[in-house]
Amino acid sequence: MNFVKNRLYFYILSLLIIIPGIIALFLFGLRLGLDFTGGAMIELAWQGDLQTEEAVKEIQSIGKKEILVQSAGEKAVIVKIASKNQEEAKNLAEEIKKNLAKKATSIEEKNFALVGPTVSKNLQTKSIKAVILASLGIIFYIAFAFRKVEKPASPWRFGIAAIIALIHDLLVVLGIFAILGRFFAWAELDAMFITALLTVLGFSVHDTIVVFDRIRENLRLYPQKPFEEVVNSSLLQTLSRSINTSLVVIITLLALFILGGETIKGFILALLIGIISGTYSSIFNASLLIVSWQKFIEKRALKKSGDL
């Protein structure tokens, strides 16, 4: 198998997934969760004749666009009210509950949350900081860990290739969630989604490092072999490990996704997508990018000497 030779196809496959995602991100954006918008969330369950669809219609008939209502199973709804005004959101939630209580018997408030603007704004700035901080921490660590890598590779090239693979994975998850968010209410951006993103980020690099580590070792062992050959054999040697490890993680995550209950579904799905993408990008993007980079430099050097 020659991965290096076919690298263009692997890049194209990545782009085929990422580009629709980016378009969706620009067109729809992400569905923002309560943590980010601020406002109120109330989950109501009741008994009696009132059906879920009727209740949903009833609440929608209030006609405010900040109100989002979804079914939460039989005779239960979740209502989200995006608002920067805490009091207003709270009053609206109470009003909805009172209205439903008139039509149903023994209404029960199963869940209630109220998030003020200070908290939501803080989460926004903190999320961005966390993602940047994590990326910087990792790029420096890789550059440090690979500081003694043999020529022609350079430690910074490894770091930057790892970061590109990481951005690839983040874009895949964000893009797919932008598309899913159009159809499913649970595919939303909240604190747990950010957590999933950061975990994917860690895992993606975890995977990439294993491959890089092998390249580093083989460069030392076979200094006379051409660089792309070294990269290709390193990829082949680590392939079964990469796939096996991902399988193990995917098995556990799938078990959680199917059996683990409603509340963490979005979180687990984000992890699943990210980890599959992470495995792909560490095999088919990160190392191949270093080869492309190397080729680019060689070509330029050749051109220069040709000019002389």
Next chain:
Amino acid sequence: MIKKYGILINLVFILVVLVIAILIDIPKGPNLRIGSFFREFKIHRGLDLQGGTSLLYIADLSKISEKERSQAIEGAIDIIRKRVDGLGVTEPVIQATSIGDKQGIIVELPGIQNVEEAIKLLGETAQLKFITENGQEVLTGKELRRASLAFSPAGGGQSLPEVNLEFNDEGREKFATATKENLGKRIIVILDNQIITAPVVQSVITDGRARITGNFTVEEARKLTLQLNSGALPVPLTLAEQRNIGATLGDKPLKESAIAGLLGILLVMLFMVIHYKLPGLLANIALVIYTAIVLALFKFIPVTLTLAGVAGFILSVGMAVDANILIFERMREELRKGKILTVAIEDGFRRAWSSIRDSNVSSIITCLILIWFGSGSVRGFAVTLLIGILVSMFSAIYVSRVFLRLAAKNNKVANLLRI
């Protein structure tokens, strides 16, 4: 360590660690008591796993000097704790937090369903202030040491209830100055933005004591005393977030995720045995030891387990197995090169180490950032994942290596190690 003392000592060491872990793990196991140090070993469940209320307050520290801020927050936490004790909540969490550049307090009340009542009781009471006639603030509840109920004789053999205040040193000085400057004028006592009383200053008071005499009934005076004692919040607090998770969910999410986790782990074990035969089985035993140690640490530290925390733990199982996969794949390669078994085992571990180290460090970096970034669920996830990664370095590298070496010693078994 392994070479020096031989396999037996290492096995004994692993066994001792395992026994300690199991002792902590078993549901009604012993607790730890060393001198005055006591720790009850139990799994603390987060609000999402047992229902309850969580409140986040933001403190208005604008009127408090930089130096006194942390002290003011501490004071407020103490007072909230006293009030929570009045609610009869088991295992409440009350801790300081920061929200951007603001300081806040998180209050978690497991089992509490009546949020409105809890909010009323916790945050909105008893801001005591003494102001002068022209509105200048001279004293606040911060300088109050203690309030007590007393009776002063009134005409006709009756006695009237009053509240006696005792200030701390700082308050005594402030009160002395204030009474000196306002001799003959009124000082207004305000509690929660309501004027309680506005007595005329009769003399300079230097002993740091004051009496509030209003037209109280005994009941009112008693309530005021209680509020002042448990209640003089040193900083104004505003509620910035409230969450209430219904108790009807009960054990369901915990059971669901526990079953999911168990199934996940069993499938992983199956995979390991099918794929790596005897070494896979040995890795599975290491994985059981890993699980025992991690659970023991959850109880010992203690870690509050949330749904996300369970997910973090399960993900860490994947990472623990990853180290073994790396090692075994490497071992397999060395065997194919024609190396003898014992050499292949040693080389497999040695060569895999740098990837295991480097990749785990990057995951640890992410965990630490997550712990800084988040609260509640996010932190729960990061903490369990971090513990898992650290323990996996012990189980997947050290424990499984001892097992493999032991197996390699026996000629019959050793052949089964050739993967």
